Amino acid sequence: MTNKISIVGAGMTGASTAFWLAEREIADLVLVDIVEGMPQGKALDLVQAMPVVNKDVEIIGANAYEATAGSNIIIITAGLPRKPGMSREDLLTANAEIVGKAATETLKHSPDAFFVVLTNPLDTMAYLTMKRTGLPRNRVVGQAGILDSARMRAFVAMETGVSVENINCYVLGGHGDEMVPLTRHSNIAGIPLRDYIPADRLETIVNRTRKGGGEIVNLLGTSAYYAPAAACAQMAEAILKDKKLIIPASAYMQGEYGLNDMYFGVPVMLGANGMEKIIEYDLDESEKTAFEKSAAAVKETQEALKSLVKF
Numbered sequence: 001m002t003n004k005i006s007i008v009g010a011g012m013t014g015a016s017t018a019f020w021l022a023e024r025e026i027a028d029l030v031l032v033d034i035v036e037g038m039p040q041g042k043a044l045d046l047v048q049a050m051p052v053v054n055k056d057v058e059i060i061g062a063n064a065y066e067a068t069a070g071s072n073i074i075i076i077t078a079g080l081p082r083k084p085g086m087s088r089e090d091l092l093t094a095n096a097e098i099v100g101k102a103a104t105e106t107l108k109h110s111p112d113a114f115f116v117v118l119t120n121p122l123d124t125m126a127y128l129t130m131k132r133t134g135l136p137r138n139r140v141v142g143q144a145g146i147l148d149s150a151r152m153r154a155f156v157a158m159e160t161g162v163s164v165e166n167i168n169c170y171v172l173g174g175h176g177d178e179m180v181p182l183t184r185h186s187n188i189a190g191i192p193l194r195d196y197i198p199a200d201r202l203e204t205i206v207n208r209t210r211k212g213g214g215e216i217v218n219l220l221g222t223s224a225y226y227a228p229a230a231a232c233a234q235m236a237e238a239i240l241k242d243k244k245l246i247i248p249a250s251a252y253m254q255g256e257y258g259l260n261d262m263y264f265g266v267p268v269m270l271g272a273n274g275m276e277k278i279i280e281y282d283l284d285e286s287e288k289t290a291f292e293k294s295a296a297a298v299k300e301t302q303e304a305l306k307s308l309v310k311f
């Protein structure tokens with residue numbers, strides 16, 4: 001295949017991202033991890049699944065970054081996941097070092113690559129990737145919004161029994177418990193959610209969405225992986241296929257929504273040029289207040305990063 005995607009971190013989300021991408025047959029894949037043998041073993045297992053699903057995809061595992069040379073897209077999932085009782089922000093110190101290195105090392109071998117970042121704390125790790133690589137903002141985007149919106153869509157489907165295909169939800173803001181599920185913009189087949197679901201039930205869905213990551217951490221003892229990985233695969237596909245797909249993702253803000261010099265979850269258009277455009281929704285007063293609260297939480301983590309790392 002002519003396209004190549006490298007995934008740094010072959011743990012739960014990394015390997016699951018490879019799985020979803022292999023099924024799509026859109027690029028050859030490289031899994032990189034520091035654990036010896038593990039990325040090679042997972043890659044070989046996936047290679048052996050390809051004849052069953054009739055897909056021609058080259059998949060290799062490696063412990064060194066040379067194998068990633070010439071990638072179109074680098075997906076960074078390396079780093080520690082949450083354990084019960086931890087916030088995403090608790091991961092900052094450990095993951096800043098891992099992500100910073102992954103970003104600079106992969107860029108050396110793939111100078112034209114687009115970066116999709118997954119590691120937590122997400123908005124701050126995307127910021128770190130952009131600062132460390134010195135890339136323009138269209139080439140570094142963070143995954144959070146597809147997942148958070150998909151969680152809300154899943155909860156709405158569970159509540160109403162309507163197909164997920166008819167359910168459109170938009171969760172913006174930082175990837176933390178202050179994220180902003182936009183009930184006014186979300187709908188079922190064009191019908192505003194607020195007209196379809198009683199207010200108290202909708203409130204329950206909004207709260208469950210905000211804590212959706214923690215719910216899974218408490219059940220599993222570690223972070224979710226199937227859904228986050230499916231979201232990464234969708235973003236990579238949108239870039240490779242130049243789809244002009246509008247999805248919520250973490251992007252570098254330059255005045256949009258009144259925010260500057262930070263990564264934040266907003267609707268973006270993904271295409272061959274990466275993060276091609278930020279779409280600005282019209283927000284009412286209560287939505288603006290929720291945005292500001294979420295932005296303040298992200299800023300705080302970002303400031304903590306700045307005291308740890310010199311750019």
Ligand code: TXD
Nearest residue numbers: 009011012013033034078079080081082118119120223228
């Ligand atoms: O929506 C989102 N943004 C997220 C983010 C949803 C789910 C998980 N999210 C975060 O992704 C999570 O909080 C973590 O920070 C990362 C990765 O989660 P995952 O569940 O995949 O963690 P694992 O299974 O522990 O895998 C991480 C791998 C593991 O195999 C380590 O050996 C590897 O990262 N690792 C490294 N690989 C390469 N290079 C370096 N330096 C390295 N350090 C660790």
